[in-house]
Amino acid sequence: MVDSAGKAAHRSSAVADAWSVPNLFPPHRARPKVVVKADLLPAVSVLSTAGLLGIPLGWLWSLMAPAQRERVVTADGQRVPLELESWHRFDDLAIYGFLALATGLLIGVIVWLMRERRGPVVFVAAAAGAALAGWLGTQIGVAFVNSKYAIDTAPALGAVISAAPQLESGWIWVAAPLMTSLVYALLAAWNGREDLGRRLG
Template identity: 85%
Template sequence: MVDSAGKAAHRSSAVAEAWSVPMLFPPHRQRPKVVVKADLLPAVSVLSTAGLLGIPLGWLWSLLAPAQRVRVVTADGQLAPLELESWHRFDDLAIYGFLALATGLLIGIVAWLMRERRGPVVFLAAAGGATLAAWLGTQLGSAFVNSKYAVDAAPALGAVVAQAPRLESGWVLVIAPLMTSLVYALLTAWNGREDLGRRLG
């Protein structure tokens, strides 16, 4: 009699535990707060280091971008491109765009690998550094190609000369930061942790 009563009590307690309120409504967990002050100095380092990538970006573009061959058509030095040479205007933009994509990809991955500093502060610094690198690359790249294709004397009428590559659109400045933002956002979504794994660093 006592055993059957004990079994019934144990069974009823098990049912009560299974249907208890805490199981249906788990306690609220406190979300990790965004760290700002501790990430400021690393963010400045990310911004400056990423911006320095504009130097190799501009140098590589000056090596790969094709010059446009033009002919001197007037005595005052007016130039006209040869047949099909005007296509190189697009080639110059495309080459710089692909190099900027690679730069943004590199910045986004390296910034994400800083596990202990993951968050919006370093993300904004990485995007800003990619923008700085893109701008610095256009300035230094133009300087490199202008010195490479410098003309010492005025060309004669009818002469064919190589015109330095040019970047004729400012939209190339947004390619690197957009790529950095996309890579960082995809890695954040893939991680899935509330603190992005900072505590595991």
């Protein structure tokens, strides 16, 4: 009698479990807070180190950017570009843009690998450092090419000279911080953890 009652109770509990409604509202968990104080000093280091990448960025651009060949057409030194040479104005801008995007990608990935410092503070520092690198690269690169293609003496009439590459749009520096922000945001979304995996560091 006892066994039959126990079996009946077991069957009734099994049926109840089968028809039970799942808990759609799990107990509330406290979300990890944004760490600010502990990340301030690393953020300054990230900003300054990323900004210094503008020096090799500008140097590489000065090596890769093509000069524009121009012919002297007047006695006072007025010049006009040779046929198809004016296309190098776009080439100079495009080469710097690709180099800036690669710099932003590098900054975003390296900063993300700093697992114990993941978060908005270091992210903002990385984006600001990439912006600094992009701006510094434009200044350093133009200075390098101006010294490389400097003309010491007045060219003769009809002479063909190489004019220094130029960056005709000052907004090209935003390519680096945009790429850094995009890479960091994609990696954070792919991670999916509330603390971005800081506690695993």
